[in-house]
Amino acid sequence: MLTSVCGINWGDEGKGKMVDLLSEDYDIVCRYQGGNNAGHTVINERGKFVLNLLPSGILRENVVNVLGMGMVIDIRHLAEEMARLREKGVKISPANLKISDRAEITMPYHVLLDCLEEERLKDKKFGSTRRGIAPVYADRFMKKGFRMGELFEPDRLYSRAKEIVEWKNLTIEGGYHHAPITAEEIVEYFKTYGEPLKEYITDVGLYLNEAAKAGKKIMFEAQLGALRDVDYGIWPYTSSSLTIAAYAPIGAGVPNLKLDRSIGIMKAYSTCVGEGPFTAEYFGEEAEKLRAAGGEYGAATGRPRRVGPFDVVASSYGIRCQGADEVVLTKLDILSIYEEIEVCVAYELDGKRITDFPYPALLDRCKPVYEKVKGWHTDISKCRKKEELPKEALDYIAYLERACSCKITYVAVGPERDAVIKL
Numbered sequence: 001m002l003t004s005v006c007g008i009n010w011g012d013e014g015k016g017k018m019v020d021l022l023s024e025d026y027d028i029v030c031r032y033q034g035g036n037n038a039g040h041t042v043i044n045e046r047g048k049f050v051l052n053l054l055p056s057g058i059l060r061e062n063v064v065n066v067l068g069m070g071m072v073i074d075i076r077h078l079a080e081e082m083a084r085l086r087e088k089g090v091k092i093s094p095a096n097l098k099i100s101d102r103a104e105i106t107m108p109y110h111v112l113l114d115c116l117e118e119e120r121l122k123d124k125k126f127g128s129t130r131r132g133i134a135p136v137y138a139d140r141f142m143k144k145g146f147r148m149g150e151l152f153e154p155d156r157l158y159s160r161a162k163e164i165v166e167w168k169n170l171t172i173e174g175g176y177h178h179a180p181i182t183a184e185e186i187v188e189y190f191k192t193y194g195e196p197l198k199e200y201i202t203d204v205g206l207y208l209n210e211a212a213k214a215g216k217k218i219m220f221e222a223q224l225g226a227l228r229d230v231d232y233g234i235w236p237y238t239s240s241s242l243t244i245a246a247y248a249p250i251g252a253g254v255p256n257l258k259l260d261r262s263i264g265i266m267k268a269y270s271t272c273v274g275e276g277p278f279t280a281e282y283f284g285e286e287a288e289k290l291r292a293a294g295g296e297y298g299a300a301t302g303r304p305r306r307v308g309p310f311d312v313v314a315s316s317y318g319i320r321c322q323g324a325d326e327v328v329l330t331k332l333d334i335l336s337i338y339e340e341i342e343v344c345v346a347y348e349l350d351g352k353r354i355t356d357f358p359y360p361a362l363l364d365r366c367k368p369v370y371e372k373v374k375g376w377h378t379d380i381s382k383c384r385k386k387e388e389l390p391k392e393a394l395d396y397i398a399y400l401e402r403a404c405s406c407k408i409t410y411v412a413v414g415p416e417r418d419a420v421i422k423l
C-alpha cells in the first residue's frame, strides 16, 4: 500500500502534523524531494519538533524513515537535526533511518551561491530560503554535484572535488568576486559530516521494493505544496523540485511502483512565503489579524508569511495536480476569529471572470473575486467529533467540498496530535 501525503496550496498546510498522525498506520515514511528549505512542525506528547530533512515518521518508534533520491541533503544540517532530536530522546539508527545513495549533497558553496545571488538581485530578489536548493538542483542536472554514494569512494571524491572547485570558482571568484573555495575544504567537510552518515546510506529503491513486496505500508511525505512544484507551480516563484504526488515513487526510488492513495492537505485559508503572485492576499490590519491568529511565521526561516482567504481557484488546481482522492482541511480553528468568512471564488483577468488557474505570468493581472459565508465565531479547538462542530463550520466544509469538487475526510482544529476530526 503506497500513500502520498501532499500539499494542495503553497506549503505550510500542516502536512507534518498529518503525516505524524497518519504514520501510526504505516511502516515506512519517505521524503522524495527538496531539502532543508522548509520545515514541518510536529507537536506531540514529547514536545515540539521542527523537522527540515527528516521525515515526520522519525518521531514514531516503529516507523522506518527514508530520505529518497529526489532529495538534496545538506549533511551538516542533517547532523545537527539528528543531534537536536536525540537530545529530546528520539532514537535514530540505521534501523529506522535510511538515506538514498543517489540523493544529492547540498554543499556549503551552494548555500554561498544562493546568498550571493540574492544579494546581487537586491530588491529584485527571489525570496530564496538561502539554503542552496536552486544551486544544488542546477548542479544535479549539470551532473557536477556529489551524491551520497560517492562518500564510499574517497579517491574519486577528491579528484572530482578538484574538478568541481575549478569550475565553481569561475562563478564564485570570477563572477561574484568572492574568496575562492578549495578542494581540501570540501574533502574535510565530507570527513566531518559525511563519514558519520555512511552507515545510513543504502540503495533505498531496493529496500522499498522488498518492503512493498512484503506488504509493508509506505507513506510518501511531500515537503512543499502543489503551487511550489517547479513545473506545475507558480514558476519561477517555485521551489526547485517536483513536489507533486505523481513524482513521489520516482523521487523515493521506486519508479516501478504506483500510488494507491493520494491525500491532499489543504489549509482553511491561504498562506504563502516569499515573493511571487498570490492573488487573494490580505494586507495591513486585515493581514495582521489573520497572521497573528494563525501564527503564520515560517518554521525554517521565521519569516512572516503572506496571508489571505481560502482560494478556490488555486486550491482546485492544487487538488487536480495532486490527484487527491481525499482532502484534509487544516487550521479550521483559526477562522473562529471571523463572523463572516471571505472566500476567493474566482479571479478577474482583463475584465473577465475566470475559475481555472491560469498560466503563472497572467497571475500578475488577476484580481480576486470574493464571496462571504457565515462564520461560527466561537472556539472549536476542543472539538473532537463531527457532531461537536457548529453548523456554520460544517457548512463551510461542505461549501469548500462543492467549490473544489473534493471530498474532505478530516479537519484539523489545533496543532496537537489529537486535534483532528474524522468526518
Ligand code: GDP
Residues within 6 Å of the ligand: 007, 011, 012, 013, 014, 015, 016, 017, 038, 039, 040, 041, 042, 043, 223, 299, 330, 331, 332, 333, 334, 411, 412, 413, 414, 415, 416, 419
Ligand atoms: P507543514 O510544512 O505543511 O507541515 O506546515 P508547518 O509545519 O509549516 O505549519 C503548520 C503549523 O500549523 C505548525 O505550527 C502546526 O503545529 C500547526 N498546525 C497544524 N495543523 C493545525 C491546526 O489544525 N490548527 C492550528 N491552530 N495549528 C495547526
